[in-house]
Every structure is written in structure tokens, then in C-alpha cells.
Amino acid sequence: MSSSEPTIANRLSCPFCESDSEFFEIAEDALITTYFKQNQDGSFTASDQSTEILGNVRLFCGNCGEALDEYHDRFKEMIF
Ligand SMILES: [Zn+2]
Numbered sequence: 604m605s606s607s608e609p610t611i612a613n614r615l616s617c618p619f620c621e622s623d624s625e626f627f628e629i630a631e632d633a634l635i636t637t638y639f640k641q642n643q644d645g646s647f648t649a650s651d652q653s654t655e656i657l658g659n660v661r662l663f664c665g666n667c668g669e670a671l672d673e674y675h676d677r678f679k680e681m682i683f
Contacts, residue, residue: 615674615681617664625665626678632658 616623634655639647662675671678 619669620667622666627663627665628660630656630660
């Protein structure tokens with residue numbers, strides 16, 4: 604009998620370091636617009652921000668930093 608904990612078959616793990624908990628994306632070319640309101644005393648407070656990504660977005664392992672491009676489509680499908 605070898606029934607251990609149930610595992611989710613499609614859990615993503617880094618093939619380089621086997622970490623499966625932290626990942627990050629880098630947008631290579633993005634247009635970031637930040638809107639400010641000027642206060643009475645002349646200072647500014649950011650009120651809104653919009654980001655338009657123009658280039659590629661790449662996925663990386665948050666532990667070892669290796670690029671995980673081949674897993675990116677799967678990654679995007681699993682963001683909730
Ligand atoms: Zn890794």
C-alpha cells in the first residue's frame with residue numbers, strides 16, 4: 604500500500620530547483636500611466652494607475668530566477 608497524500612497532477616514546479624511556491628512575471632515593454640491629484644499644499648497624491656503591456660511577458664521561478672517560458676501558458680490558465 605503506497606497511498607500517500609493526494610497530489611494535484613498539474614501543479615507547476617520549477618524544473619531547475621523544484622520550487623513550487625513562488626513565481627514572478629516580467630513585462631519586457633510596458634507603458635505605465637500614473638494619475639496624480641494635487642493637494643492644497645502643492646503636494647501630489649497618486650490617484651490611479653494603468654498599465655499597458657506592449658511587449659512579451661515572461662515567467663520566472665521566484666526561488667532560483669530561471670526563465671520558465673515553456674510553462675507560461677499553463678501558468679496563465681491557472682491564475683484565479
Ligand atoms: Zn527554480
